[in-house]
Amino acid sequence: MTSYKYIFVNTQPAHVIQSDEEALSIAKALSQQFREDAVHRDQTRTLPFAEIDAFSQSGLWAITVPKQYGGAEVSSWTVAQIIALFSGTDGSIGQIPQNHFYALEVLRTTGTEAQKKKLYQEVLDGRRFGNALAEFKSKTASQKNTYLTPYQHGYLIQGEKFYCTGSIYAHRIPTLVKDDNGLEYLAFVPRDAEGVTVIDDWSGFGQRLTGSGTVKFDQVYVDAEDIVPFSTVFSKPSLVGPYAQLMHASIEVGIARASFEETLIQVENARPWIDAEIEYATQDPLTLYELGQIAVDVKASELLLNKAAHFIDFIKTKVTKENIAEASIHVARVRAHSTETALQAASKLIELAGSRGSQRKTGLDRYWRNARVHTLHDPVRWKYYFLGNYRLNHILPPRRGTL
Template identity: 70%
Template sequence: MTSYQAAHQPINKALRHPSTQHYSTIRIIQNDAEALEIATQLSQYFKEESVQRDAERLLPFDEIEAFSQSGLWAITVPKRYGGADVSSLTVAKIIALFSGVDGSIGQIPQNHFYALEVLRNTGTEAQKQRLYQEVLAGARFGNALAEFKPKNASLKQSSLVPFEQGYQVNGEKFYCTGSLFAHRIPTLVVDAEGREYLAFIQRDSEGLTLIDNWTGFGQRVTGSGSVKFQQVYVATEDIIPFDTAFQQPTLVGPFAQIMHAAIEVGIARAAFEETLTRVHQARPWIDSNVESAAQDPLTIYEIGRVAADVRASEVLLKQAALSIDAARLNTTVDTVAKASIDVAKVRAHSTDIALKASSKLIELAGSRGSQAEDGLDRFWRNARVHTLHDAARWKYYFIGNYVLNDVLPPRRGTL
């Protein structure tokens, strides 16, 4: 059985094994409108204790279970397998919505949806039938992709070795967002020939250890600890190719990245909305000669700038989602490249604006905005930590090289 180690016991709840639900207890969402309606209602429930969860690092087991029960965990399952197969725009809106109320909860589904997208592109028909049904029945997928020890993020050391009727996995992964809440942990592994695969490993597999050692100052309750694999057995039918998803034009990369952009857009919008509330409560600056902070001309100017920037990120997010959905109907080298560049635009812009909006919140709220009990700093901390996922400066480079020199962007999940 899986062992659990809490590296920060003074601030952690005891880790729990996620419950497994029966198919009949999970709602099956039918379309985009239903998904958005449920997400709107559920996100308001999650908002109620978001400040406390962040302050005390209370892992959201109950909230993630409610997320599963609602049916939102299965919204990207293709229609032919019983899912709603909602648009990329709907996925982006939902992730932005949850990220606005709790940046950590908004990030947790990202790797689950990412694994399902890889499955869509490289899995066999039998694998799709089985794994999609698990998701419709309430199963959650985490991730074990990144490694801390190699010299750069592209190098992987976790090995896949033939053993009996299947394989053994050995290795150690870091930044495994959502794995503490998952039933399966899709794990990136490399065989003796250097081929990369995604192994959908059961969380209670012998030799698998989950470690709650995430100490980031933001995104504190994403469950982004480490996972160790010591001779962990995985059946052949639970392994799908990973590298082939990027050797041909697919939407695995841009779809992964638009979800990251949605997290930042959601944080930016929520920080801005909170700013409006706090400015109405703040005192005006002594030199403004007005009765309220909302009448201060320089504050009004700053609010206008942030309003324009946040809206621009939202428009870029919508355009990128539409490009992905268009490319899904006609997947070519050119349509995938356009989708990737459109996603890179919003990803670069949302990095800047999430940081700006969350910083301006505290600045315009005044000294009252620094009080710990209000937790206003969580917006900036969440934005700062999440934006470290990819370097915005390289996204601008790829955009520039595409529009100036017609150089296609690289195919990978970190553009």
């Protein structure tokens, strides 16, 4: 267990991406670079500080900044494709910017003009946001015990968070806090503020490099201008919930597709099963049948992701209760499907690779471990419940970040 006082790697301004096409081009090249040492990083749990710095310096962490503030404001489909690309290369790296983009969407929804100008510019310059939303020691997931109290020209934060994905690598840690009246806020706490302690105690068997451990706040001062309302994010219709879930689905689609592509490579190099009476494993009819099933499921998840992303963009300027409910249903469909597809594809990778696929040096197990840990984020059984209740009884799903 290590406590980090983060030293920012790069102080130079980041590249500013101008379009969806440029963003995708950079993402394809950079994700391939990250592939080279992915197995080593996972097996040795080498935290990817240099990779994350290169990731944000490339401009990819600023692609959702609105055009009026100097960003590319790329489509939700472009964001989904980019997260899927990096997740296929390294599931941890694909997940790390998810909460960064989530915080930017909260800022877009409830932030003031002054807050947007300030924080968007920081992101354009290359600053990264982590997260301190969830708590591990409360009785229920919805119960929060991290509070802020007025102090001088701002507030003091006291509390402890867990599952703080990306905070080890962050310049600011958006932190969910409550005031004495029970109202919630998202405080964009500077990572190097006095009283902030980031502890690397994440021990998940998958997504090992996300840094999803503990952050402690001991009377941490934060300026009033760095706090945005959060209570209203889900009390009224907004895209925050569907957008968050779209990114989670992208992680799973990326892992599923990469698992399938790796399976093709492994089958080409596998020995045929003796009873098949064939010369090459690629001729095995039962293997071909399994590959066909996975190919269909992976493509279906990709298409569902595409449809959900385009629907979110379609209603971006038409936010209503009904539209947000429909968007939530779109992303629930892909999350339900991508959860099962990622787990199945990753499992079949090892099965069809044969005994050789179980060898630790191949690192094939990381796909399943990453998929299994990430898909625990929201139980897929509840996705199906809300989908069924919506279709049969016309009951709108809840407006939360979990659907």
